[in-house]
Amino acid sequence: MSQSAAVTSASPGRTARSSRAGRRFKHGAASAGWALLGILLSVIIWELVKAVGSVVPFPFNTSDTTMPNVWTMVNGAFQPEMRGSSTTVLQAVMMAAGYSLMIAMGGFIIGVSVGILLAITMQRFAFMERGLLPFVIASQTVPLIALAPLIVGIGNRFSVGPFEWSTTYSVMFIAAYLAFFPLSVGALRGLHAPTPTSLELMRSYAAKPRQLLFKLRFPSSIPYLVPALKVSAASAVVGTVIAEISTGVRGGIGRLIIEYSREITGQPAKVYVAVFGAIILGLVAAALVTVIDLYLTRNLPKEGPA
Amino acid sequence: MSVTSPVSTTAVRAAGIWKVFNEGQSSEVTALQDIDLTVEAGEFISLIGPSGCGKSTLLRVIADLTQPTKGTAEVAGMSAAAARQQQQYGMAFQQAALFDWRTVRRNVELPLELQGWSKSARAARAMELLEMVQLADFAGHRPWELSGGMQQRVAIARSLAVDPPLLLMDEPFGALDEMTRERMQNELLRIRQETGKSVIFVTHSIPEAVYLSDRVVVMSARPGRITDIIEVNLGSRDEDTREAEAFFAGVTAVREALRGRTGGSAARARVGEV
Numbered sequence: 052m053s054q055s056a057a058v059t060s061a062s063p064g065r066t067a068r069s070s071r072a073g074r075r076f077k078h079g080a081a082s083a084g085w086a087l088l089g090i091l092l093s094v095i096i097w098e099l100v101k102a103v104g105s106v107v108p109f110p111f112n113t114s115d116t117t118m119p120n121v122w123t124m125v126n127g128a129f130q131p132e133m134r135g136s137s138t139t140v141l142q143a144v145m146m147a148a149g150y151s152l153m154i155a156m157g158g159f160i161i162g163v164s165v166g167i168l169l170a171i172t173m174q175r176f177a178f179m180e181r182g183l184l185p186f187v188i189a190s191q192t193v194p195l196i197a198l199a200p201l202i203v204g205i206g207n208r209f210s211v212g213p214f215e216w217s218t219t220y221s222v223m224f225i226a227a228y229l230a231f232f233p234l235s236v237g238a239l240r241g242l243h244a245p246t247p248t249s250l251e252l253m254r255s256y257a258a259k260p261r262q263l264l265f266k267l268r269f270p271s272s273i274p275y276l277v278p279a280l281k282v283s284a285a286s287a288v289v290g291t292v293i294a295e296i297s298t299g300v301r302g303g304i305g306r307l308i309i310e311y312s313r314e315i316t317g318q319p320a321k322v323y324v325a326v327f328g329a330i331i332l333g334l335v336a337a338a339l340v341t342v343i344d345l346y347l348t349r350n351l352p353k354e355g356p357a
Numbered sequence: 358m359s360v361t362s363p364v365s366t367t368a369v370r371a372a373g374i375w376k377v378f379n380e381g382q383s384s385e386v387t388a389l390q391d392i393d394l395t396v397e398a399g400e401f402i403s404l405i406g407p408s409g410c411g412k413s414t415l416l417r418v419i420a421d422l423t424q425p426t427k428g429t430a431e432v433a434g435m436s437a438a439a440a441r442q443q444q445q446y447g448m449a450f451q452q453a454a455l456f457d458w459r460t461v462r463r464n465v466e467l468p469l470e471l472q473g474w475s476k477s478a479r480a481a482r483a484m485e486l487l488e489m490v491q492l493a494d495f496a497g498h499r500p501w502e503l504s505g506g507m508q509q510r511v512a513i514a515r516s517l518a519v520d521p522p523l524l525l526m527d528e529p530f531g532a533l534d535e536m537t538r539e540r541m542q543n544e545l546l547r548i549r550q551e552t553g554k555s556v557i558f559v560t561h562s563i564p565e566a567v568y569l570s571d572r573v574v575v576m577s578a579r580p581g582r583i584t585d586i587i588e589v590n591l592g593s594r595d596e597d598t599r600e601a602e603a604f605f606a607g608v609t610a611v612r613e614a615l616r617g618r619t620g621g622s623a624a625r626a627r628v629g630e631v
Contacts, residue, residue, distance in 0.1 A: 248450045270456065350457070
């Protein structure tokens with residue numbers, strides 16, 4: 052290729068990179084706009100259903116005890132949690148959501164680590180893939196409701212030296228149990244992703260197994276890892292909330308939803324505030340994973356692998 | 358750029374190579390049948406033949422990427438396995454196989470990194486090679502920002518990184534358009550001139566084989582075997598070579614050998630022995 056062609060194609064590369072950042076910012080602003088519009092629409096539909104439901108009989112209950120007005124919910128968020136208590140409902144929900152987020156993150160980190168280790172083992176040894184994969188898949192068919200009391204029961208007897216098992220760890224364990232699965236399956240596919248040519252190339256360099264893993268298989272697996280991480284994070288959050296409910300662990304958003312739902316006749320807004328707390332918990336988890344994704348994919352073509 | 362000194366006069370010696378896939382089954386295929394081939398140091402050899410003639414398989418046996426069923430392959434006076442361990446050859450494929458997540462320079466550094474070279478030494482070596490393939494300006498780019506021909510030049514630079522005496526090339530220009538292809542052929546001849554490497558070059562293209570090679574090894578399929586080795590004496594190549602009588606004579610000789618008519622009316626190209 053001639054030198055002049057080289058120079059002309061060099062400059063578009065550079066401008067593409069700078070305008071990419073600009074495009075990403077515009078893209079982000081647009082998404083935020085759409086999200087706000089979506090929230091606004093949901094509020095309007097909610098109120099519309101309530102308004103129409105008070106005139107025309109609907110096949111479901113639209114009364115204030117089951118579907119409080121949006122402003123009742125907002126107002127309810129700033130009421131004291133209990134009579135005479137100094138914390139508002141919103142504060143209590145946020146604290147509970149923060150607590151659950153910590154547990155979910157712990158479960159996510161454990162689940163991701165286990166998932167990646169499993170994937171590496173299965174990729175490295177074909178007999179492990181044949182032997183382990185059915186168990187990995189079967190593990191997800193066990194109902195969580197059946198599993199939770201078992202884990203609590205087994206864990207309660209567990210202590211190593213100064214370390215004492217608490218029910219909180221059981222919740223984290225269940226979150227990890229749900230989170231490891233999508234990751235191990237995604238990572239396994241990713242580790243198998245390198246093309247035969249790249250594998251031959253690495254073999255021609257007499258690359259050691261460790262070099263093959265870190266210089267080729269891991270980087271090639273990232274396009275598969277990114278969606279797997281998103282599903283894993285969501286699983287960890289759902290697992291935490293459900294495990295909190297079924298183990299009865301205090302302090303988290305799951306338990307709070309159960310407690311507040313008992314007060315639905317007296318203060319219907321409270322349970323909705325707790326539900327929104329759970330939603331925000333999920334969104335924060337998704338945002339954290341997006342940050343991880345942006346870091347992992349920083350060197351890859353934005354329009355997908357070539 | 359250090360020129361490899363011709364210590365051993367033989368770059369590659371393949372003796373009695375057989376490669377049989379699915380041996381003993383109904384799907385048994387003899388990919389290579391009793392292949393003998395010697396490549397002298399500094400020689401440019403092309404392997405040409407129809408699909409399924411085993412030319413890529415032969416290249417992979419020499420590269421120790423696949424094991425022969427029978428026979429031995431030697432590279433630089435050692436076994437193919439030892440030669441691979443000691444990086445006695447560099448390889449280039451039809452797909453450039455550059456790593457998307459690395460910059461152009463870091464792609465060229467890859468084999469050096471695997472050999473444990475220091476960061477500064479491998480960066481210097483990579484830049485030297487990128488100068489050679491005239492892509493120094495693109496050192497910081499990502500592979501996907503480059504055209505197919507440029508990607509292939511990066512792959513060639515990468516195959517030269519550890520300065521091996523031998524290049525093994527498996528249809529490296531097969532996916533390029535005709536214009537780029539001819540430019541790349543000239544580049545390759547220039548690089549080979551500068552570095553004194555021995556080359557084994559697998560191709561489908563008769564003009565490409567004749568233009569590039571000192572000897573064209575003609576193979577036929579089922580079973581894959583060498584049917585002819587045609588010597589090409591074109592002297593130093595330039596754009597006029599492609600329109601010269603001797604070039605056409607070489608093309609005719611290879612074409613007739615591929616059709617199974619050996620010893621045809623080759624003007625300056627002679628049918629040689631192994």
